Amino acid sequence: MSKVSGNAVDVNLLRRIFRYVTPYRNIFTKSIILTVLLAVLAPLRPWLIQYTVDSYILLNDFRGLVNMSFIMVALLLIQTFVQYYHTFYTNVLGQSVIKDLRITVFNHISALRLKYFDRTPIGQLITRTVSDLETIADIFSEGLIVIVGDILQVVAIIAVMLYTDWELTLIVLIPMPLLMAASYVFKEAIKSAFQEVRTQVANLNTFLQEHISGIRIIQYFARENQEMRKFKKINARHRDAHIQSNWYYSIFFPVVEIISALSIGLLVWYGSKLIIANDISPGVVVSFIMYINMLFRPIRELADKFNTLQMGMVGAERIFKVLDTDEKTENKGILKPETLKGDIEFRNVWFAYNDENWVLKDISFHVKPGETLALVGATGAGKSSVINILNRFYEINKGSVLVDGKDIRDYELNYLRSHIATVLQDVFLFSDTIGNNINLNNQEISREDLVRAAMEVGAHQFIEKLPGGYDYDVMERGATLSAGQAQLISFIRAMVYDPQILVLDEATASVDTETEELIRHAINKLMEGRTSIVIAHRLSTIQNADKIIVLDRGEIREMGSHQQLLKFNGYYKRLYDLQFNSEGIAKA
Numbered sequence: 001m002s003k004v005s006g007n008a009v010d011v012n013l014l015r016r017i018f019r020y021v022t023p024y025r026n027i028f029t030k031s032i033i034l035t036v037l038l039a040v041l042a043p044l045r046p047w048l049i050q051y052t053v054d055s056y057i058l059l060n061d062f063r064g065l066v067n068m069s070f071i072m073v074a075l076l077l078i079q080t081f082v083q084y085y086h087t088f089y090t091n092v093l094g095q096s097v098i099k100d101l102r103i104t105v106f107n108h109i110s111a112l113r114l115k116y117f118d119r120t121p122i123g124q125l126i127t128r129t130v131s132d133l134e135t136i137a138d139i140f141s142e143g144l145i146v147i148v149g150d151i152l153q154v155v156a157i158i159a160v161m162l163y164t165d166w167e168l169t170l171i172v173l174i175p176m177p178l179l180m181a182a183s184y185v186f187k188e189a190i191k192s193a194f195q196e197v198r199t200q201v202a203n204l205n206t207f208l209q210e211h212i213s214g215i216r217i218i219q220y221f222a223r224e225n226q227e228m229r230k231f232k233k234i235n236a237r238h239r240d241a242h243i244q245s246n247w248y249y250s251i252f253f254p255v256v257e258i259i260s261a262l263s264i265g266l267l268v269w270y271g272s273k274l275i276i277a278n279d280i281s282p283g284v285v286v287s288f289i290m291y292i293n294m295l296f297r298p299i300r301e302l303a304d305k306f307n308t309l310q311m312g313m314v315g316a317e318r319i320f321k322v323l324d325t326d327e328k329t330e331n332k333g334i335l336k337p338e339t340l341k342g343d344i345e346f347r348n349v350w351f352a353y354n355d356e357n358w359v360l361k362d363i364s365f366h367v368k369p370g371e372t373l374a375l376v377g378a379t380g381a382g383k384s385s386v387i388n389i390l391n392r393f394y395e396i397n398k399g400s401v402l403v404d405g406k407d408i409r410d411y412e413l414n415y416l417r418s419h420i421a422t423v424l425q426d427v428f429l430f431s432d433t434i435g436n437n438i439n440l441n442n443q444e445i446s447r448e449d450l451v452r453a454a455m456e457v458g459a460h461q462f463i464e465k466l467p468g469g470y471d472y473d474v475m476e477r478g479a480t481l482s483a484g485q486a487q488l489i490s491f492i493r494a495m496v497y498d499p500q501i502l503v504l505d506e507a508t509a510s511v512d513t514e515t516e517e518l519i520r521h522a523i524n525k526l527m528e529g530r531t532s533i534v535i536a537h538r539l540s541t542i543q544n545a546d547k548i549i550v551l552d553r554g555e556i557r558e559m560g561s562h563q564q565l566l567k568f569n570g571y572y573k574r575l576y577d578l579q580f581n582s583e584g585i586a587k588a
């Protein structure tokens with residue numbers, strides 16, 4: 001958890017937040033006008049009451065009293081309306097600003113390169129785009145504008161009090177420094193209490209998110225009781241944090257009551273003296289009681305509102321930090337040729353995810369248009385990394401990667417990526433319809449295209465059998481589909497985009513023989529007429545490849561066709577005997 005830094009009012013930060021207010025200038029202006037209006041209207045009622053007491057009640061003027069009552073009811077109505085619009089507009093303002101900001105943040109995050117996500121927990125990014133943003137809305141609805149309004153109101157009330165009777169005002173305000181000191185102590189205490197609450201809420205969220213996502217593991221291994229004990233502990237800390245913050249309130253509010261009683265005591269004591277001496281009218285004392293109440297409420301709440309403001313500033317700081325991370329894949333290329341042939345060449349490519357921990361060392365190969373290259377090798381050999389590089393998901397450190405003889409960095413990034421279809425090992429499905437999961441909401445792809453691609457891949461039949469067919473709603477992460485079915489859908493995804501280059505991280509997920517057959521067929525269909533780089537586990541895929549590369553700890557051990565490599569009687573032959581022989585016999 002990052003700590004609360006700096007002041008509640010950081011001018012640069014505020015200025016940056018206010019840039020997002022610009023489109024809502026009108027609402028902002030209205031909010032400010034209403035704030036001032038509320039502050040000015042506040043002292044009016046006590047003043048009217050004072051006038052009523054002195055000019056009508058004490059003089060037994062019933063008609064005048066009734067008239068004044070009507071005026072006060074009218075004033076109350078006006079105040080109610082102003083208050084309503086004030087609350088409404090400040091909330092509209094806050095929500096509008098964070099709506100824009102949230103879209104900006106999401107857009108920004110979407111464009112960040114994968115390296116950033118390797119280091120940033122997903123939960124953290126979700127917190128940024130949801131709760132941290134919420135605190136910014138509060139700057140407008142509960143923080144800044146309301147604080148300004150409260151201060152204005154305090155100033156207006158004290159001004160009217162001074163104007164009415166400065167001597168009495170000064171006497172009555174004697175306990176005020178006490179109140180300010182108490183508020184300050186409270187503000188500091190509640191700040192750390194709130195931070196603790198936020199930390200505990202985050203812990204609770206993380207625990208729940210992970211354990212609900214991983215519920216299968218917990219149940220398979222019967223870990224419910226142990227996890228429950230952990231959960232109880234986290235909950236207890238969560239409760240304690242809340243109790244702590246509430247405890248400060250339960251001390252602070254009575255203290256404020258005592259201080260305000262002190263003020264009223266002073267008022268009664270000194271005010272009566274003045275009345276007896278005929279220096280002031282009784283109406284003044286009545287109105288001062290109301291003024292004092294009106295003074296104490298905003299000052300009491302100011303501490304709270306400063307915290308809200310501060311939370312908003314912290315939230316803003318965190319969000320701007322995300323917006324300031326400039327970890328995007330450089331997109332300076334301009335090449336967008338009409339057609340790609342699909343010629344791929346790696347020239348002395350060196351690559352590391354971090355520093356100089358080379359994951360790929362001096363890799364060179366050439367795949368001609370329409371050919372298939374199979375990558376084999378042990379787990380961690382660097383097969384997936386080869387794929388990640390071609391799409392520029394990660395940038396190489398040395399050497400060059402060429403497509404149709406041109407460096408991939410010279411192509412426009414989206415152009416490059418849309419001409420390379422990548423099917424990854426673990427299929428991710430969104431909670432959406434099958435259709436939208438295939439075309440990824442690209443409206444240019446028609447239902448006919450979908451069906452044609454599905455038929456080619458051989459998945460049309462199984463989709464048709466689902467309730468609703470292509471409109472069947474896939475639950476989160478495709479939980480309602482089998483691994484094989486999900487894989488087939490990812491194949492249609494690639495097929496429907498009809499790319500020149502196909503990149504496939506073949507899943508090893510064991511599937512039943514029928515699905516296995518479907519997948520084998522689908523892979524063959526997908527590779528037809530395309531340049532393919534396939535991380536192959538299935539013997540059939542490997543055998544039919546034009547070229548096979550055996551990767552070992554980031555280096556090319558052997559390269560050639562299936563027959564060549566078998567004859568070579570080296571690493572591939574051993575791997576083949578070890579991994580594929582039994583399967584080969586079974587399938588032969």
Ligand SMILES: Nc1ncnc2c1ncn2[C@@H]1O[C@H](COP(=O)(O)OP(=O)(O)O)[C@@H](O)[C@H]1O
Pocket residue numbers: 118353354359377378379380381382383384385386
């Ligand atoms: N995102 C990543 N960040 C850092 N290291 C990674 C990342 N992905 C993979 N690696 C490392 O790179 C090496 C090669 O991984 P990978 O290309 O996925 O191997 P393969 O696909 O052959 O199993 C492994 O040592 C792995 O730990």
Ligand SMILES: [Mg+2]
Pocket residue numbers: 383384385425505
């Ligand atoms: Mg891999």
